[in-house]
Amino acid sequence: MTIFTSPEKTRDAALVAAICLLAFVLRYFYTASLDHLLCQFGDAYFFLAGGSKLREFVCSAIQDGNFNLIGALPPASPNGMVALGSLAVSDRLMVDGPIFPSYLALVQSLVGLAPGSLMFDAKAVQISTVNAVLDCFTCLFIYLGTRTAFGRRAATIAALLFAVYPASIINVQSCYTEPFGCFVLAAWSWLVLKAFAKRSTAEAPLDKKPDTEAGTKTRSISGIAHFLLLGTITGILALTRPPFVFLPVGFGMLLLALRLWSGKAKAGLNRQTGASALSVLAGLTIILWPWLNITHQATGHYSLCVNRVPAFNLYLGNQLPRDGWRAYPFPENIPETVSVAAGQILEQAKQSPLAFVSMELRKIPRLWLGIWNEFQYSLFGIPVGAQEVFHQVLLTLASLGLLFLMTSKKRLQSHDAALSLVLSVLAVQSLYLAFEPISRYTMTAMPIVVMLAAYVIDLLYSKSKPASLTLLVTVSVLIIAMNRQREIIAVSALFLPLPYIKIFVAVFCVLLMTVAYFVFQKLAKRCALSSRPLSLVSAGALALVALLTVTTVVGNPEMSEWKATLTKPDQAIRQEITVPPKDAGIPAGNAYLLLDMAQGQCPTHLNLALNDTFFTARPLPWWQIRPNKGFLDALALQERAMSMSRYAYRQWYLVPLPPSSIKYGASNTVTLTPTGAGPLTIYGDYLQPGQTKSCLPSLQLASWTKAFCTYDHQDGRVYETIATAQAHSSYVSHFSPSKLSESNWQDKDLSSEPGKQVGTYRIHFIVFPEDQKASEQLTDKKIADREVLISIPAERTISGADPTAMLLADSPVSLSAQTPSSAAERSQDLQIECQLSSPSGRGWAFIGVQFTGQEASGAEKKWTSSWQPCAIRTSRDWMPFYFSDKVPDEILRLNKLHVSVTLCPFYSDMVQLHQKQAIKGKVAVKELTLTLSGSSYPSASASLNTKIY
16 A cells, blocks of 8 residues: 555655755755854753763663663652752653653764763764754644645645744754654644544535445554554653643643534544543553653652752742843742742732733743744844744734634534644643743744644635735734834934833834734735634734733833944043932942943953043953853853854943042043944933933843843843932044044934934943952053063964964963962952954954963862953954953962963864864964953952942
């Protein structure tokens, strides 16, 4: 018996094969062009390690002749947080479940990794290829499921949409559970829809010719096998991701409710129904019974759910002071049980109900509107912004498809099954709103999203081709306009008072959606699809989206900010800050300038003036003075994945001020101009004149997920309401440095960005308690106070083909009498400066500084700065390079201390992924100096009792 029983089925098979081949080719070529090794980033490392340890455990047990694998399983850790970071096989099974680690164990076996090996990057390309094949099967099941529910043309569109979906292609190297979850959900959806499509056949007219006895027996066996497979996949689905355990239950309850509502709950019930139910139960038992025994062996009790520390995630995802973000550093005394965490969250909601509701509503777009692209990669030249527009167009079309499906007059079991499936998947995905929602979590819903989007496209196309095109254009224009809210705010500031600009933008967006609503209603009427239920349900959907839009615009403090980018030395900004008198409870101490700023790859000098004092200084990141370890550790992974310098991320910067330069009880004038070494972006707020309270980025709390894992990836810092001094800002552009007169300044528009930016720059004074010693050194005037460790003035060219030349210098460190040597004052600022270029054009460079010495025991100890950029983009022109950090006291105390500087014309991942390019690379360096000097900044242990003006 052949699959191709007709030319039509042959064409279908060829079509779906072509789509799957397209999906594989796109992913394979993207894998071949990868610039970074990402398969073991973040939690993916623990998933891969779980698969490796599981494979090692199974192989070891079999070699020892112990085939009772469950009985040989060691106990798991009773502490969920400990288990989350553990590599023990029992802990990984309890945290990750048995399904995904088993899949990864199979993948590692296919690519040739040894059992227990943790060197996953060595096989990153091969793992990506296996994941690409998995995505091909996902496309196949999406096609089969959509065809069963909505027909052949819709199935073709759905499979094509998933084949070209950017997040699926970009994350082909990723070993998170989401791509595998897509595959399992697509397979389960097809089996469910097929099962109830068969049930619908039973409701067909009775004049159909009866089957023969042999045909009936064959069909019965086939049906039992189908439901046995459905039960098995249901068990696999329930153990793939924690929320999926609710999916089969939710589907069954919704289907029963729909059948009761339609009055056909008993239709089709017969002996075959009981056999099908027993087959499903048998399939479930195949998967769940071993799992229950595993949990009993590892923990001492039976458990069906996969436990990924829900109390921890629930608590952090609903903290009002952190705006629902998992911000570092984590709070102390996090509850260990869900009940305690929920009780504390409820207390917060009672104290600030409106703010809490606003936070929860804003979590909805955080979950759905962004595409899973944490490293902001382009896809074959398509930037991340365009990818997000495509994602949001798919979501909008899927929402319209859901409206048509909900209001359809068809009431067959196949229709009820499709609607129940869609609603249950959306409901289960919404469970993530109880935690910290990020864009990655929506990936598992994409099979359903593309099904619904394809359904509405096919539905309108079958009625009217112009109508389907009009719908696509309308949705695309609406989405593009909705993604320009910040630009609309800037334009509205041209003609509206500041208190009303956010309200205007919210109203404007609602009006756009209302216009789109009427266009949709007209298209539905033209296609003979209009109905009163459709109008009512779509009006309700419009009201919900309007509420979310208003809450997102008005309730988001980041919507009140703007930026000014300075690219030339003839652009300047000025801020006048009125500081209260000293007798107003102001702590005396060391003063610094605090700037919310973004720079290039390296911090550059700024030309500054404070009142009548002019000086040049290089700003230092706040996080370098007050390290936020958890956030900086996550940022280090982000740097490597994006080949970016940590300095390039937007953050607070400090500049030391001359002693006694602030005038208390008077107005202070700060002027800032760039030196021309690169673009400089200063951020500001839409504030009323005289307003002294504003929402500013926190100095302490920062979230990696906020910065990179949602649709609004602007800033990783959590915003806090901070009282500051009264300030007035002004701006000047295109002036002669010798003619910076009062008449050149204007305060009507504080930026050259489109629209109007008014209010104040985020330029403040910050004062530390006076018990913190600070150097009077402001610039490089006191070069004698610096200890020059390495100096290479002459030009050198380093080739990737000559590793021996990459070690520029290795020098002993002998601190002179000029450098403080007591234990209390020994912390030193390390600074390295040089000029870099790439003789062959655009290229890459990496400069590494390493201190090596011996401890008292004789053991060798090494230290490298976490602030040295992992990759620097170079060109033919000479560009300045600089980074600095504090060398820890314990390093300076080492015996036989020496420091080495290396220079490579490539970054680390390039050696494995593009070896020929790395060998051909060249980089030139000159004027290199490495120095140690006394710090002009507060120490990390300085008191937090600071005052901001």
